[in-house]
Amino acid sequence: MTATATAAPLAPHRRPARRRRSPVRYLQPLVAIALVVLLLGVPFWLVVVTAGKSQSEALNPNLSTPSHWHLWENFSTVFHEGHMTPAFFGSLLIMIPAVAGVLVLGAMASWVLARRRSRTIAFVYALAISGLVLPPAVVTIVLLLRQLGLAGTALGMIGVYMGMYMSTVIFFVTGFVRTIPLELEEAARVDGASPARVFFRIILPLLGPTISTATILICLYIWNDVFYALFVIGGRIDTLPLNLYQVASAGLYLNNWHLIFAYIILMSLPLLVTFAILQRRIISGVTSGAVK
Structure with missing residues (x-):
């Protein structure tokens, strides 16, 4: 006795729907990086650029870069004359x-x-x-x-x-x-x-x-x-x-x-x-x- 089986038509392959990533997932690392830059990077930059300025430019410390860098000169002055x-x-x-x-x-x-x-x-x-x-x-x-x-x-x-x-x-x-x-x-x-x-x-x-x-x-x-x-x-x-x-x-x-x-x-x-x-x-x- 032989049995004939009818195969059901194959359903078209459906890709699982992609979940939309919440914008918060991208926002969180950006906020963290911004806070690190604000809390650590800005003071560090202020110290470096002020140390590289001349006396007249450094009277009012700010975040602007010096017109001419005097960093090594200032290091030498401090090291030799600052005890x-x-x-x-x-x-x-x-x-x-x-x-x-x-x-x-x-x-x-x-x-x-x-x-x-x-x-x-x-x-x-x-x-x-x-x-x-x-x-x-x-x-x-x-x-x-x-x-x-x-x-x-x-x-x-x-x-x-x-x-x-x-x-x-x-x-x-x-x-x-x-x-x-x-x-x-x-x-x-x-x-x-x-x-x-x-x-x-x-x-x-x-x-x-x-x-x-x-x-x-x-x-x-x-x-x-x-x-x-x-x-x-x-x-x-x-x-x-x-x-x-x-x-x-x-x-x-x-x-x-x-x-x-x-x-x-x-x-x-x-x-x-x-x-x-x-x-x-x-x-x-x-x-x-x-x-x-």
Whole structure:
């Protein structure tokens, strides 16, 4: 028995209707780019063009380009006559020990706070990160340094910065330490490693991205600080922002906005280079901290 089947006619192939993309989808990135240009690009352009102008053109800073660029001339004048070299080494003298000390001590404290769980530890952790929202008392700091004989010294300024930014390091590092498997430490202790060796050989290398993020943030705070440096070491040790503040209203920089902005650019270059070198580790530290 044979059966004949009649095939139904094939329906014409219809392409799925394309969804019309909302204009908002195109508008959102344009608005974001415009805000970035407005908030970052315009001030940056103002600094660069003003630093490249002559004294007469820079009396009233604006966004117009200079008739003739004097950028390198202004850099040379600021560098040789603005006492930048001693101020640069003064900034390094304070920043490097302060950053290294607060990172090591803060990471150690974070390790202890992350591994122990109790109400007392929770209270200590809350107290340790309270510095993020509580401003330091300048008068109390100055009086305490005078009592200790550290007022006007680099050691006193280093101690102030370490105390100010310890909360930042603890806040960044504690959450990351909790994601490190405890078995790594237990295996090292079984092999006879001391707590210090466990920290420096196992924990600290794993904190690389987070430490890089905290490093650039604290370097930014210390490098640009003029307020606390003015009260603690003002007149005794020069840093770059303190030097600029002290001479901006007299001598070389009197109404010379082109030299002031040239000084700002030169002062910012070390941080820009540091960020360019560490940017991948910084972004990795931020994203890992957000996810974990």
